[in-house]
Amino acid sequence: MKNPHQLSISISIALLLTACGGGSSSTTTTDPVSKPALKQINSNTELENLIKQQMLETYGTAYANYGGCTSDACIMEIPVAASATTGTTTSAASAASDSASNVSSTNTQETNVDEADRIKTDGTYLYTTATDQPNVRIFKTNDASNTLVKDLPLGNDTNARLTGLYLEGGKLAALAEKQQYYSMWNNWFMPSYWQNQQSQMYLLNVANPENPTQTTKLTLDGQVISSRLIGSTLYLATRHSPSLSGLVQYPTTEAAATANRNRINSATLADFLPDYQINDGSKNAMFDGTDCFMTQYTDKKSYQTSIISLLAIDLNSPTPTPQGKCFAGDTETLYASTDAIYLATTSYSYPSTTPAIASTSVSSSSGTSTSIAYYAPSITTDFHKFSLAGGINYRGSGRVDGHLGWQQEQKPFRMSEYQNVLRVITYTGDNNLTTNPSPAHLTTFQENTANQSLDMMATLPNSTRPTALGKPGEQIYATRFLGNKGYLVTFRTTDPLYLLDLSNPADPYIASELKIDGYSDYLHPVGNNYLLGIGKDAIAVDGGDSGRGAWYQGVKLSLINITDPANPSEQQKIIIGKRGTETAVSQSHHALTTLQQGNTLQVALPISLHESASNYSSGASTYYNWTQDELYRLNINTQTGTMQALTPIVSEAAVANSYSSYQWQNDRSVMIGEFIHYLHGDKVISQAW
Template sequence: MKNPHQFGLSISIALLLSACGGGSSTTVSTNNTGTTTTPSTTASKPALKQAANNAELETLIKQQMLEMYGTVRSNMYPCGKGSDMCIMPVMATTTPSVVADTSKSVSSTNTQETNVDEADRIKTDGTYLYTTATDQPNVRIFKTNGASNTLVKDLPVGNDTNTRLSGLYLDGAKLVALAEEQQIYNIWSRWFIPSFWQNQQSQMYLLNVANPENPTQTAKLTVDGQVISSRRIGSTLYVATRHSPNLPNLNQYPTTEAEAAANRALIDKATLADFLPDYQLNGGSKNEIFSGDDCFMTQYTDKKSYQTSIVSLLAIDMNSATLTPQGKCFAGDTETLYASTDAIYLATTSYNYPVPVSVDASGNSTSTSIVYAPNITTDLHKFSLAGGINYRGSGRVDGHLGWNQEQKPFRMSEHKDVLRVVTYNGDNDLSTNPSPARLTTLQENTANQALDILATLPNKNRPTALGKPGEQIYATRFLGDKGYIVTFRTTDPLYLLDLSNPSDPFVASELKIDGYSDYLHPVGDNYLLGIGKDAIATAGGDEGRGAWYQGVKLSLIDITNPATPYEKQKIILGKRGTETAVSQSHHALTTLQQGANLQMALPLSLHDGAASDSSAAPSTYYNWTQDELYRLNINTQTGTMQALAPIVSKTASATDPYSYSSYQWPNDRSVMIGEFIHYLHGDKVISQAW
């Protein structure tokens, strides 16, 4: 399987260029601690401006619509007219929370923040497992009984074969199933193609599971737009959606002046209600979600916005039978959501891809290469959750949040009202940038609705680089007043950050070890577990990164003394070709603390068979052996790791040399209930004693 980091990289440099906005001119200043602040733009502001009235908001949206559809665009055929330029972004998958039977120890969904639930395909109440089917919009409910389970209900929640369930939430006797239309697009589509987001709807099905073996659907909420991400805090479900306005008979790609003129006439006649998203309850009539004073406008004046879209941040009370969405919206874009218990931050990268141009013999200009511009910035919009959703302010930081949609939320963290953000500033080649990664701390300024920068790393007084030239950011994690960043090219530098003074953060230490980590997980108070890949440094390597990736690596780091961390123990699973679902979604990792013992389970596609060639070189792949749930006990006091026998879901056939993985492993999950574990592989649950 291709390395996901490089896969995202190849997407990012091959995006449809004309669909992206640009950066802006910048100036750099230094605060009184010697910290170089993030560049400030001279021609645009990241802050959201509340529309003075409906007319002002309508005018803005119409201007954006006219820019996109009111002129001839004969050279732009994304997602249509035979084009293969469509881009399919990796959506941020969401994950469930678990309401535990208080008489048992029950694992919960692995989430970024405590008490901020995420949606996934499995959750439990300590007796029943609630899961989503893999190939149909069904909720499947299993009753567990020690080392066994029984399917007690297979409940269809949608009657559209194109609908898929994207995640579940459980709050007491209420189960919410999130659903969306299954899109079949080329891998090159979505984020930068506004038409993808048009005519999209997302559904939320509310089920009463007081009697899990006879659940009833009590409500269905449909909202215009595609879900970007969601969270649950208490009984409130927070959902961020993106909706691209459309009009009947609007020509998506006008190739003549007559078609463009017809589009302009349609846009001029439309009203604000035609552009803003609506909602439906139980398939009834459409209702407006927002009025004009609920929506904001981005204040960019230095670039055209070819992405005419409405971003909505909605709050839905799961205890309400009506499931009425309430919240705020703004005309603009966003790509990811981070939530603390007090606030939600929406982040948007201002993409800009300069394209060097040459001229052929006929005088036609041709693009020769694509350069990832070094002046990319990311805008951050904060919304407080106290007493409803309220806009608090915006800020801008240098760099972007990376190419992996799953990892973007982990680039952010709020602690004691301070937002910490890690961005990537290196380019795609062997960068001369001395620090590919940058840390920025920001704090809300109530006087001007801004997120003011407190400090950045590195800076004049704290010059230690975060990463070496040519490295990329792989994993980040914030835990209290500590931060951890993994960068990689040929080895894995782990940077430990001291954030106790957000106005003067510093690098406490750096640890170099083989391989890299995609995900970092706290183990007690003194250890950090990195999950990723082993690697052998050599010339060339995967994607020219100077190393060949090998088997999955579990690296237990002793962080008792932040100044002198060390790798206490490592485990290498399988050989080159081995993958773990945790590298794709942190929800695939399951843990349960039992006294001093941390039980841990992660799905694995194990390649430990014969070599694919006779060279046995670091670049050699090995045949698939089996799909399994790998299990581990970790003593959180001594840092000792002890592997248990894996639970195997599919094994290579000895008589069939062409047998291969079922490719279900990326969606595999598990739940621990008391002394038993339940392994979800596809639509099958395997139960046994831990």
């Protein structure tokens, strides 16, 4: 067995690619031994033995030369965790719900599936998270003005931060976690990063927003991967990495390894499984062994032992207690419809029999040449479905080639459930281009209740429909599923937008392809006939940014006419700023705010504008200086497909020798009636639309 501690560089790369979704080896989709399906744990003993086996593989062997270090300084003990006792959807929710109200809501992937964000509103009050402390700040709006009426600290840990809010009726749920700071020897890709992590949910009664009261503090072992709110039920996916006090994390002597083995073997299941606490009370077990599952990979070794929990919390309960399921393994993202939640996990495997697909001759300083062979990994992604009817219940799993990309924000958009069919777009460009020329693949799945599996219905491209999704060397940028249509943006020099017809999930096909300049990071429905792409303009050159064949320019808004799916066209485009200009929408779709007012869709997005003269000029690669942070606004006529830009709201402008504060990345806005409220940092700017 290879020791993961001796492969710190390899581990960091693998976990970076999978967002901590890897470690467990996986083979190809045709491997009959390594199954994607989760296996029910039969007893506490079975789960305890499984976790101990993984812990012993990681901590039970001495490695005297870890990373070239042979001193006792390499030995780090895992500290004792601090005790808390001492201290059927079709389109964007905003596009649907805003048309039925006069108040904008959080821009979400699916209708009626809310997502956590740093601002929520009830139409009169704004509930926001502070940027530098664990505080909820409440503002009362009055047309074109606002007043801070409450600045409420939650907890006394100055290292904690609120990660998102949910507003349900007269209740406000605030999610929090402790910020982590690590040295180069204790980075996020190390097992220790995920150990001793805790997350909190603070439940507030905001029936009187100017005098809110905290009703519950729920503390969970583990870190929240993602969350959703459906009705009054909050769903959380968390990752808990078991640890034991006194365990030497990197044993460099046999004595330390022996002590680790003794400590692991003497532990009980309760020492490994996550707990929860209500109002800093006694710890309670979150699961019994039979509430959990295990993966069925051929190679069960992993770089770290993790317990993934999928929890449901009823916010209307007088005692909001987490209930759900868990599995020993890992996951990287969550997608939710109103009926089910899917957890996705990508695995990278390098079988010893894999042939080299490329060879390069490299000259060294001594003048000798070395031939370097490249071995392509086998990359697969598993999907685990849990239904939400009558509690959380495991329904089955499926596997597909490729992965969900590198941007955590965009991974959920690679998936969609429509009429009980799961549609998935994966990136397969890492594979050998001579046998796999398509950088993207679409796969449709259907639940098979007889054997708890997600059976593959179709893939695209295929032998009948061989046209590739994207060109060799292109990456996947924006993806969006809307009803029985799918939209995919790939990019290298130009932006091919693919329109996919999914009306027959057993035989999907490319309805059309539109090539335009630049690319889109995010796609948003505008009425029934248009699609708004938000991304960057680009100028084609040899080389370009990271060898992408183009220099990125200003932020591009592209309104695509999709009235005839077979003949889409770019109806209108707007370029904001010059090279260096950014929008928070490229990092989080929550930064986009829309509100339908009659035939007009009001749109607002934060911009960090760069168009001031640069100190140098090199043509298309010139990077312009920061000018200001602003909220860019426009009206889109959903009948005629015309965009009209309004005067931006400036929140912060450059002065001599000043630089952007990067607060724009967390900027948000809310529309209430005829007024707009712009959250920049911890201040709110209000004015008429």
